[in-house]
Amino acid sequence: MRKIIVCTFLTLDGVMQAPGGPDEDAESGFTHGGWQKAASDDEVGAGIAGWYQHSDAMLLGRKTYEIFASYWPSADPDNPFTAQMNGMHKYVASRTLTSVEWQNSTLLEGDTVEALRTLKASDGGNINVVGSGDLAQTLMRHDLVDEYRLTIHPVIIGTGKRLFAEGAIPTALEPVSVTTTKGGTVLGIYRPNGKPTYDSY
Template sequence: MRRLLVTTFLSLDGVMQAPGGADEDRDGGFEHGGWAVPHFDPALIERVGRLTERADALLLGRKTYEGFASTWPLAEADDPIGAKINGMRKYVASRTLDSVSWRNSTLLTGDVAEAVAELKEGEGGEIQVHGSGGLIQTLLAADLVDEFHLLIFPVLIGSGKRLFTGGTVPAGLRPAETTTSNNGVLVCTYVREGKVEYGAMGPETGNW
């Protein structure tokens, strides 16, 4: 079975909206676009590139697809991340698009969760979701995510779209890797594993 990985830029208070630019996503009057950019350095960009290189395909929501499709084809020919993203298969989940024109892109039809579950059952390597906050909520509700790659930036935003909302299915996770960039970005990898376990804490339980 193919694995599905979600990679997301997050503020410390869990906001994922518009990390890369002022006009990336102004839904809800969001005025903090571009909050992640000052914390990038060459080493962090290289790390994101290595993660992207692992992907066999991308799974994107409409807004992220349109943003990627308008910028990545402009990448220089020797840009390894651009070459990878432009060349690989892209699956697009949208209720409003009738077609997609970016090279190697396919528009998913019907129920998104069912379509993604079918993709995971097919042949091929890792499927990665970048951005695509609305799509991620559908994937979380259907418990389709196998791995989370979270880049947590040392900023508080206070408002905006968040990664985990009320539709998230309770799930157990195993921490696979944690590192910190030179600019204080915490890079955490969590793998889906089992159910949530519960206990009690206090002096009367011995767990204190």
Template sequence: MRKLKVTTFLSLDGVMQGPGGPDEDRDGGFEHGGWAAPHIGERLVAAMADLTGRAGALLLGRRTYEEFAATWPLAEDGDPIGAKLNGMPKYVASRTLDSVSWRNSTLLTGDVPEAVRRLKEGDGGEIQVHGSGGLVQTLIAHDLVDEYHLVVFPVLIGSGKRLFAEGTVPAGLRLVASTVHATGAVVGTYARDGGVEYGAMGPETGNW
């Protein structure tokens, strides 16, 4: 079974919308695009290159696919992230696209959750989802995410699309790895770990 990993840039209050630039995603009148850019350092870029290098395939929603397809083919020779993204298999979930032209891309047809389940049952390395906020909500709602790779930046946005929105399936998570960067970004990888456990704390319980 292939692992499906969601990689997301998040503000401290959980917003994932438009981290990379002013016009990346203005849905809902969002005016804070580019909030992550000042906190991207060389060490974080290297870590993202290492993460992307471990992918066997990329799974993208329509908006992120169009952004990536318009920019990554322009990457300079020797760019490890660009070379990997351009060369690896890419699967695109969209209700509006009729075709995809970025090299090694395939448009998923029919029921998206079922199509993703079939991908996970196939051969190959881990399937990575980058950005793709709408698609991620579908994957979360259908309990298809095995790991979350979250890059949390020291900013508060206050509004915008959030990673864990309504419809999130309650689940336990286990911290697999964590790193703190000099720019203030905190990176954590969390794996699914059963259900949510409940308890009580306080001086009367002895758990304080």
């Protein structure tokens, strides 16, 4: 069985919206696009590269797929991520797309949750969910996330889409690896570990 791994860039207050650029996702009037680069350092890039060592596919929602498909096919070939992003298999979950043109892409068909369960049960390596906030919510609601790989950057935005939004399923997390870069970004890997337990001091 394959692992589904949610890989997300977060602000300290949990915002995941539009880390990569001002025009990436202005939905709901979001004006803080592009917050990640200034809050990162070279250790962040090395950490993210390590996330892909044992993964051979990505799982993307429509918005993230369209952003990536418009950028990576013509991206700088000297960027070490370019060949990797273009070469990996991409599974796309969308209710509106009828085809996907980016190389090595497959549009999931039929009921999304059933398609995801079938994909998880198939042969192959780990599958990284990148961005794709709505899809991540679906995965969490149906207990399909095996691991979270998060970069938590030292910046507070105050508004925007959050990975763990209101209504998130209460879940205990087991820390697998947690480090802090010289610039203060936390690189955390966590696995769901049942329900939270409660106690008092």
